[in-house]
Amino acid sequence: MDTTLQDPLVGQVLDGRYRVEARIAVGGMATVYRAVDTRLDRVLALKVMHPTLATDATFVERFIREAKSVARLDHPNVVQVFDQGAEGAYVYLAMEYIAGCTLRDVLRERGALRPRAALDILEPVLAALGAAHRAGFVHRDMKPENVLIGDDGRVKVADFGLVRAVNTVTSTTGAVLGTVSYLAPEQIESGTADPRVDVYACGVVLYEMLTGAKPHDGDSPAAVLYKHLHEDVPPPSAAVPELAFELDELVAAATARNPEIRPHDAVALLARAREARESLSPAQLDAVP
Template sequence: MSSRLLAGRYELIQKIGDGGMAVVYKAKDKLLNRYIAIKILRPEFTKDEVFVENFKRESQAAAKLSHPNIVGVYDVGKEGNINYIVMELVDGRPLSDIIAEEAPMDYRTVINIARQVASALSVAHKNKIIHRDVKPHNILMTKDGVAKLADFGIAKAVNDATLSTGSKVIGSIHYFSPEQARGNYVDERSDIYSLGIVMYEMITGRVPFDGDNPVTVALKHINEDVIPPSEFVSGIPPALERCIMKCTDKFQTNRYSSADELIEELDNIEFVTKMVGESALNKAMETKDQEEEEEDSGKKKKKKKKRHLTPEQKKKRRIIAIVAAICLIPLLVLGVKALTTAKTTVPDLSNMTYAEAKAAAEDAGFKIEKGSSVYSDSVTKNHVADQDPGAGTEAKRGRTITVNLSKGSKDGTVPNVVGMNYDEVEKYLKKYGYKLGVVKEQTSTQAAGTILSQDPEGGADASKGSRVNIVISDGKGKEKATVPSVTGMSLAQAKAAIANAGFTVGNITYDESNVYGNGYVMWQQYAANTQLDKGTTIDIEVSKGKPQTDNGGDSGDTGDSTTTG
């Protein structure tokens, strides 16, 4: 595209990024004579006044953040119908590209990148800013290995102003915390969860939860346990795996309480793994030197004579030392454990998943193994029903704790009541040994009183006598349809798309645009993929082309047009 000026100062040079919320351009600040990046919001967001206000406020707050691991925000502005952010231009590429090429990544690299991102989050959190969209696509890596986190504050503006009105989710559901997926309260620990998912992907080359659609992935975040990374990749330090599992715990209270606490943990992991490796290598070299100083006959030690080694001999010696170091690592670990207290209290692992129990046992200095699968009326399926040695007893460190996992209640299968009428459900549940729990009402097109969903689901294992919560229809719902994306279409195309989707074209307004060509739709009242009642009217705005100058010419371009459509 040809260059053009924005706000009389920023010269757009070329498009370098295109996302669901904005288009990013490489530009030059003619006032300060430096290259920058400019993010221009897509038109469908600019007509939402609440969103624009939140966007400006959060971006201005992000502009106050100054840290080497944060992409700097220089300016926030508006020209005509264009809202934009001026940012630092990073000479690098997103972490997502590096993961695609190099994962599984070396654990030392994972620790290094995670610590840098956590440092960025620490500064933001202390300034009362929650990122809400930590993912590899928003982490830029410079050529010298510096990680820079981008889009601070923008995700919050989207969540506050847009998600509440039924618009599509902005961001990647693969990195959302369970509380984000539920639409619940989000805090600093939500960012820590997302960073934990990023660490998981770096160390394994895969995200823990995936599916055919965003809803499936969101439900997995809420309901399923994260599979430990070591089940996919060998050689991960146990301490690092425990760190990742703690970051991605389902419950906020079980995660690290702050980014600083996570940084401290990563520093400890890095220090311990480094020291264990160096100590083993030094011990191996000392052992090798001692063997060479012993005399063949009397085994009396004497000063070793200096001798010159060929390059091949030096290479062999290094290989022997490394192999010896690897063999000595378990001995060093046992030596460290021998210095600690001989006995300690066995932790209570009851009702934990096996992954949680494994982490808790290892933290306390014990090993763990699976025993039998047993029926239990009180313990959830696939959680620890009992253990040996028992919780609270004294046992030697290093001892193996055997855990028996629950198979659920022997005859406690929850009946399926979805589709039944509310009037008959209580009696039906009682027949199978269950009680009716919380009843919630939800707007639906189904007949009033029809059961739409239940918790636990039908067929699940649950203790007899437990309660089953249900959601019933209020019968007031109207048939829904999905709003099409008409931004960028010609007026005729947009009208046809709206009608075909089951809606009605509302008011059509016209305005000048530096981005959209003459006759093309540049704004629609409702965001694409929004679910609305059929027959709803949708207003649109159409571009009249670029603003005209006083002499009837164009707006000053001397090159090719930068409009789209």
């Protein structure tokens, strides 16, 4: 956790309401702070857009519109959006604060997870995405950094509206959004994004949870993108022989390069994941990677 005191926002009250207490993380599009809503006396997370984005009127308009839409997405596994606004150069989103860590932190610390633990994370992620898909949303940037795991064990998906807002601004430059390791082939080829791109990304995340590594690597982002276009995601059991065939099948279904043969949305993939869990013995669920 980064609580650098030199950050000019730390210690300030943003928009006359949000007292910024600490910097939590810095990402490519925004900085996240822990803050207190002084009106409601509630701890929350404040995501403040980087100035280069905040000065773009098109981005700000789209961001606000998307934030309002995402705020209506009420699901226990989706990070709740409370408010959005702007003050001077700061464009922000006020969100539910989750005390805990990201799935990326877990993978960095522990490496590969047992199948039971991986499914315990995957299923609530898919439940959140399923609700979003049925409401007309596509996340577009599913990756371990956007999966929050609370100290109480709750699993939450973050960053729904942000990617769509940024996509409008960057698509004209040809920029490829999303971390390259999780992009579906159709996203790479044409920028197409329907629920099946989230299904693909979740298949990659599952592979990473089961093996401790990404399925495709390369010397450059372009090399990784090429592999996503031209190579199948390998079966997890090729890296961890103890893994059951049903898990190989689940990853293969989610990461089919042809979107037409993938589960059509996260609800469908969740059903497949639950079927896989039910077919595994306790020993298979607790196989040590």
